[in-house]
Amino acid sequence: MCLSIPMxxxxxxxxxxxxxxxxxxxxxxxxxxxxxxxxDYVLVHTGFAIEKIDIERAMEMIENISTADSDTEKL
Amino acid sequence: MTKELQTYRNADLAKSLLRQIEKEVSRPLRIMEVCxxxxxxxxxxxxxxxxxxxxxxxxxxxxPVCVTPVAYMDILLQIAMQPDVIIASYGDLMRVPGxxxxxxxxxxxxxxxxxVISPLDALKKAKxxxxxxxxxPAIGFETTAPGTAVALLKAREMDVDNFFVLASHRTMPEAMxxxxxxxxxxxxxxxxxxxxxxxxxxxxxxxxxxYGIPVVISGFEPIDLLMSLLMILKQARxxxxxxxxxxxxxxxxxxxVQAQKIMYSVFESCDxxxxxxxxxxxxGLEIRESFGKWNALQHFKxxxxxxxxxxxxxCGKILTGLKDPGQCPLxxxxxxxEQPVGACMVSHEGTCNAxxxxxxxxxxxxxxxxxxxRKINA
Amino acid sequence: METIHLHHGSGxxxxxxxxxxxxxxxxxxxxxxxxxxxAIIDMPAGKIAYTTDAFVISPLFFPGGSIGxxxxxxxxxxxAVSDALPVLLTASFIIEEGxxxxxxxxxxxxxxxxxxxxxxxxxxxxxxxxxxxxCDGLYISMSGIGIAPQDAEDKALGLxxxxxxxxxxxxxxxDHGMAILNAREALGLQSELLSDCACLHKMLGGLRHWxxxxxxxxxxxxxxxxxxxxxxxxxxxxGIKIYEKDIPVRAEVNSMxxxxxxxxxxxxxxxxxxxxxxxxxxxxxxxxxxxxxxxKNACIIGEIQEEFPxxxxxxxxxxxxxxxxxxxxxQLPRIC
Numbered sequence: 001m002c003l004s005i006p007m008x009x010x011x012x013x014x015x016x017x018x019x020x021x022x023x024x025x026x027x028x029x030x031x032x033x034x035x036x037x038x039x040d041y042v043l044v045h046t047g048f049a050i051e052k053i054d055i056e057r058a059m060e061m062i063e064n065i066s067t068a069d070s071d072t073e074k075l
Numbered sequence: 076m077t078k079e080l081q082t083y084r085n086a087d088l089a090k091s092l093l094r095q096i097e098k099e100v101s102r103p104l105r106i107m108e109v110c111x112x113x114x115x116x117x118x119x120x121x122x123x124x125x126x127x128x129x130x131x132x133x134x135x136x137x138x139p140v141c142v143t144p145v146a147y148m149d150i151l152l153q154i155a156m157q158p159d160v161i162i163a164s165y166g167d168l169m170r171v172p173g174x175x176x177x178x179x180x181x182x183x184x185x186x187x188x189x190x191v192i193s194p195l196d197a198l199k200k201a202k203x204x205x206x207x208x209x210x211x212p213a214i215g216f217e218t219t220a221p222g223t224a225v226a227l228l229k230a231r232e233m234d235v236d237n238f239f240v241l242a243s244h245r246t247m248p249e250a251m252x253x254x255x256x257x258x259x260x261x262x263x264x265x266x267x268x269x270x271x272x273x274x275x276x277x278x279x280x281x282x283x284x285x286y287g288i289p290v291v292i293s294g295f296e297p298i299d300l301l302m303s304l305l306m307i308l309k310q311a312r313x314x315x316x317x318x319x320x321x322x323x324x325x326x327x328x329x330x331x332v333q334a335q336k337i338m339y340s341v342f343e344s345c346d347x348x349x350x351x352x353x354x355x356x357x358x359g360l361e362i363r364e365s366f367g368k369w370n371a372l373q374h375f376k377x378x379x380x381x382x383x384x385x386x387x388x389x390c391g392k393i394l395t396g397l398k399d400p401g402q403c404p405l406x407x408x409x410x411x412x413e414q415p416v417g418a419c420m421v422s423h424e425g426t427c428n429a430x431x432x433x434x435x436x437x438x439x440x441x442x443x444x445x446x447x448x449r450k451i452n453a
Numbered sequence: 454m455e456t457i458h459l460h461h462g463s464g465x466x467x468x469x470x471x472x473x474x475x476x477x478x479x480x481x482x483x484x485x486x487x488x489x490x491x492a493i494i495d496m497p498a499g500k501i502a503y504t505t506d507a508f509v510i511s512p513l514f515f516p517g518g519s520i521g522x523x524x525x526x527x528x529x530x531x532x533a534v535s536d537a538l539p540v541l542l543t544a545s546f547i548i549e550e551g552x553x554x555x556x557x558x559x560x561x562x563x564x565x566x567x568x569x570x571x572x573x574x575x576x577x578x579x580x581x582x583x584x585x586x587x588c589d590g591l592y593i594s595m596s597g598i599g600i601a602p603q604d605a606e607d608k609a610l611g612l613x614x615x616x617x618x619x620x621x622x623x624x625x626x627x628d629h630g631m632a633i634l635n636a637r638e639a640l641g642l643q644s645e646l647l648s649d650c651a652c653l654h655k656m657l658g659g660l661r662h663w664x665x666x667x668x669x670x671x672x673x674x675x676x677x678x679x680x681x682x683x684x685x686x687x688x689x690x691x692g693i694k695i696y697e698k699d700i701p702v703r704a705e706v707n708s709m710x711x712x713x714x715x716x717x718x719x720x721x722x723x724x725x726x727x728x729x730x731x732x733x734x735x736x737x738x739x740x741x742x743x744x745x746x747x748x749k750n751a752c753i754i755g756e757i758q759e760e761f762p763x764x765x766x767x768x769x770x771x772x773x774x775x776x777x778x779x780x781x782x783x784q785l786p787r788i789c
Contacts, residue, residue, distance in 0.1 A: 002112060002218035002269040002789055004295075005711045006077050021077060022704035024712075025643040029195060031225045032334040041077065043272060043325055044712070046165075046215075046788050047193025048222040050334065051272040051325045055079045058324040062082050065092060065302065086698075089771035111789050115714075121773020139789055166713075166785025190638050192713065192786050215788060297771045412781055422789075432778050 004045040006053055009038055019044060083296030092301035093125055099308040103129045105260055105396055106307055109251060110267035111138030112295055114424040120297040130304070133396040134419075134426045136250050137267055139214040139243075140167045141418040141425050142349040145384055147243045148173025151212050153377040154241065155186040161209045162188045163197035168212055171421055174380045194226035194240075201230075201238035210371050213242045217273040220244040220360055221334040224341035227366050241371035242362050245347055248278045249358035255286040260396050263307035265300070266292035268322045273338070275330025276320045283316040294322040341366055351390035351418040385409065390417035393426050400430040407431060455554040462548070462582025472580065475558060479565040480544070480575045492576035494541060497600055502537030504528060505596040513560065513590055515636045517629075517647030518723075520593060521563030526652045526723055527674070528597040529571055533654035534670040534726055535609050536661070537599030542568065545579040547592040560591065571652040573597075602661070611729070613668040616691050618757045619735035621728040623656070623742055624649070624750040626678055627706040630720030635709070640786065642712075644705040651724030656745040665738050666731030673725050676780050679718040681727045682765045683779040693765045695755030695777070714787035718767075719780045729757065 007019035007028070015031040019042065029048045030036050042049035082088065108114055114134040117123050123132055136142050148168075152175040155162045162178065169178045169188075182188040187207075191197045194211055201209035213223040223240060230238045247270045254261070266279055271292045279290045289310035293303035303321045310316060320326055338360070347359025362370040387405055392398040400406045400419065410416035412428050419427035460467045508524045518526075524544065532539040544564065548557065568575055607613065628649040635642050653672065660667050671681045678700075682693050702710075702717045710717050724747060730738050735753050742748030760766075765777040 002110075002215065002267075003712065003714050003787060004218070004269050005708065006080055008077065021712075022708040023644050023646075024705045024708040026641055029193075029222070029225060032221050032331065032337060034333050041079075043269065045218050045269060046222045047195050048225065050218060050221070050269065051331050053080075054324045055077075058080060058083075061302070061321070061324065062088065062298070065088055065298070084770050086771050118775055119716075119769070120771050121767075121769040121775040122771070123773075124775075125771070125773045165788045167787045167789055169785050170782070190786055192640055192788070196639075196641070219788060297769075297773075432776065 002045050004043045006041050007044045009036060009040045009042060083298040088298050089301060092305060096305050097127055099305060100127050100129045101312045104262040104311055105131045105133055106263045107133045107135045107261045107396060108265040109135035109137040111424050113265055116295050116300060122297060122300055136352055136394045138422050140171055140422045143171055143214055143243055144348040144350050145173050149175050149380040150377045151241055152181050154210055154375045155181045159207050161207045163191045163200050163209050164212050166190050172415060174383050194223050198226045198229055198238055201235050208237050210239045210241055213240050213244060216245055216247050216270045218269040221338040224338045227341045227369055230369050238369060239371035239374050240369055244360040246358050249355050251282060253355045254395055255282055255288060262311055263289040265303050266290050268292060268294050271326045273331050273334050275328050276318055276326055277328045279318045283318050287316045289316045290318045292320045292322050292326050351394045385416050388417040390419045393419050400427040457548050457552040457554060457582055459550050459582050462580055475561055476578050479561045500601040500605060502532050502535040502599040502601040504531040506531060508593040511637050515648055516632045518650035519560055519563045521560035522567045523650050524593040524595050525564055525567040526650050528595040529573060529652045529654050530672045532597050532599035533657045534672050536605045537601040538658055539573045539597055539599040539654050541598045542573055542575045543577040543596050544575055545594040547588055548582050549588045549590050550582055550585045552590055611669045611685060614729055614757055616757050616759045617732045618668055618729050619732055619753050620755040621730060621738055622754045623726045623748045625701040625703050626722055626725060627702060627717035627720035629723040631706050631709050646705050649722055649724035651747050653726055656747050665734045667728055669729040671727050673722045673727050675721050677719040677721060678727060679777050686763050686765060690762050691757050691759055692761040693755060694758045696768045697770050699752055699754045701750045701752060715784045718777055719784055
């Protein structure tokens with residue numbers, strides 16, 4: 001399994017980037033992902049951004065739960 | 076945790092999902108989380124004791140530490156004891172036992188063992204220590220292997236000749252195939268979220284179509300896991316078996332194609348041994364011949380060590396959900412978290428390790444798990 | 454660069470000069486520092502608390518302090534949580550040949566400053582120099598004496614604990630452990646995080662002047678809050694329940710824990726204490742602690758309960774629970 005945390009890209013320099021999360025800053029390699037831009041959220045694992053995170057999609061998922069639950073409540 | 080994702084740890088949402096789960100349970104179900112990270116999150120948030128009694132969670136083989144074979148550790152430990160060698164290792168491997176002890180033990184005997192959190196740190200150590208040979212034990216699944224590949228590509232690019240990789244990467248779909256094709260007692264899989272970032276969700280299709288087992292790729296926050304469980308329960312109630320992707324904020328159907336390309340430019344598939352599961356065809360990644368110069372296996376001479384693996388260990392059956400730790404003759408006697416024999420006792424999240432700690436804390440009876448269960452909306 | 458060599462510890466003139474010009478000059482704090490074999494001191498009648506502690510840390514200088522500051526704070530805190538008023542300390546230095554003199558000066562200056570602010574006196578010391586490779590730079594061994602109340606022993610043993618008592622934490626956890634780990638292993642994580650290394654005796658000592666019913670105090674050093682709580686209930690007819698949502702953890706410590714697979718409950722602290730107090734006065738104690746800069750994040754994190762005797766159980770963020778057990782060894786940065 002693989003520990004990975006969401007971080008936000010703040011600076012890009014070649015295939016390296018500075019990513020931040022809650023007052024924590026680290027250099028990460030972006031060699032494994034394409035088309036990364038500033039302010040993108042990425043998943044960081046062993047010093048590598050392994051994939052971008054779609055925050056809007058994450059929020060949509062959450063909204064689906066709330067609706068689903070209120071439906072069941074009504075029944 | 077970024078602010079936007081904080082909702083994925085929200086207690087009210089969790090309660091709401093648990094209410095839905097209660098309503099959705101139609102029969103006793105055994106659900107396997109194959110990924111050690113999911114096992115960890117389940118314990119960390121206490122999800123296991125919030126679920127209805129009918130749902131049993133089983134931890135699968137998705138912990139790279141647990142499945143690392145003893146023979147690999149013996150090679151690593153022999154290399155560590157050679158002169159002018161620095162082992163730059165992830166902390167995970169430090170206490171994994173081989174026949175020759177573990178990394179902490181050889182460090183106590185004088186080996187130079189240092190911790191890193193990235194293969195690029197290990198490469199950096201090689202550049203900083205030109206008179207030494209820096210060996211990076213590369214464990215982990217598809218999530219981790221592409222990073223190792225980048226380090227090897229950099230080593231070639233910068234012509235670093237004192238950096239070596241001892242590769243023991245494993246690939247997940249092959250292991251799940253082996254689990255599903257054998258004698259197994261599993262009603263649904265929680266799919267590995269971060270592995271799937273690389274592999275994509277499509278690779279698990281066969282589990283649903285061929286073996287009829289529902290799969291839901293899941294994120295690692297408590298809300299992710301509860302949603303995924305609910306999705307599996309819905310499939311079970313409707314007698315469906317498809318691959319669903321709860322973690323689609325990061326996992327695409329085809330995965331991270333760039334990372335796959337980089338990974339396979341350095342590695343090629345091979346058969347590989349899994350502690351507890353035996354040999355699985357095509358489930359390993361070995362360093363391609365063109366990168367042989369950096370392959371620790373080619374550079375260092377080691378010899379096979381007589382195995383003292385205890386044949387009574389039933390880890391394989393525990394990893395496939397066929398047996399409980401309580402049915403193992405070694406459990407709690409010869410095999411404890413301080414002196415682990417089998418894979419499932421090695422990592423803190425291993426099934427046996429978790430069982431042991433519960434038993435220990437409740438003075439020898441194993442009923443605390445059920446005693447601690449509380450129904451949220453009873 | 455001037456360095457320490459073996460002659461500095463051989464007992465001759467160089468030793469005398471080092472003691473006089475560095476240790477006495479910095480640490481004696483205007484006292485009649487004793488060049489003899491013992492310090493002669495006046496002791497009040499009654500009980501004393503007497504503690505000893507060795508300090509080995511890598512790196513010797515870290516964000517938020519140094520081994521010098523740590524040595525004073527650690528010893529003072531051991532006395533403070535024993536409900537004693539720290540008064541006297543002694544310090545022994547074991548120094549590796551070749552140690553930079555300037556580093557030693559800075560470390561001793563940190564000790565002097567910390568002791569001065571803490572109003573404790575260093576009354577005796579010793580210096581040994583060992584050959585290169587026989588120690589890792591510098592070790593400091595301390596002892597300390599404090600004046601203790603008559604009932605200090607019962608309190609230290611936790612004899613007054615009973616179900617219903619509240620557990621209070623004096624501030625955020627894991628700051629020291631994470632700051633040190635990041636500095637020691639050169640993990641490349643940047644943050645503003647500092648070790649919480651601080652002397653707690655003034656804040657904790659003040660509790661004595663109120664009828665708060667403080668039943669137990671312990672500083673949550675190695676093994677963290679988890680270790681303190683686990684030891685407290687081991688073999689006892691009661692257990693402890695804590696609430697994850699109430700445990701103060703800095704955002705950056707949380708992020709580092711997520712990244713490295715750590716649990717903040719097991720991280721070391723050097724300026725935080727766990728208190729067990731009477732239920733009725735818990736709020737008052739928290740309010741009192743919060744008036745102090747070192748206690749501004751103090752809060753109630755749980756209580757002693759009859760259920761699950763001998764165990765520490767935590768209510769998680771989502772309302773589940775898990776057992777908080779004793780750590781087997783140090784946590785190591787993980788990828789899985």
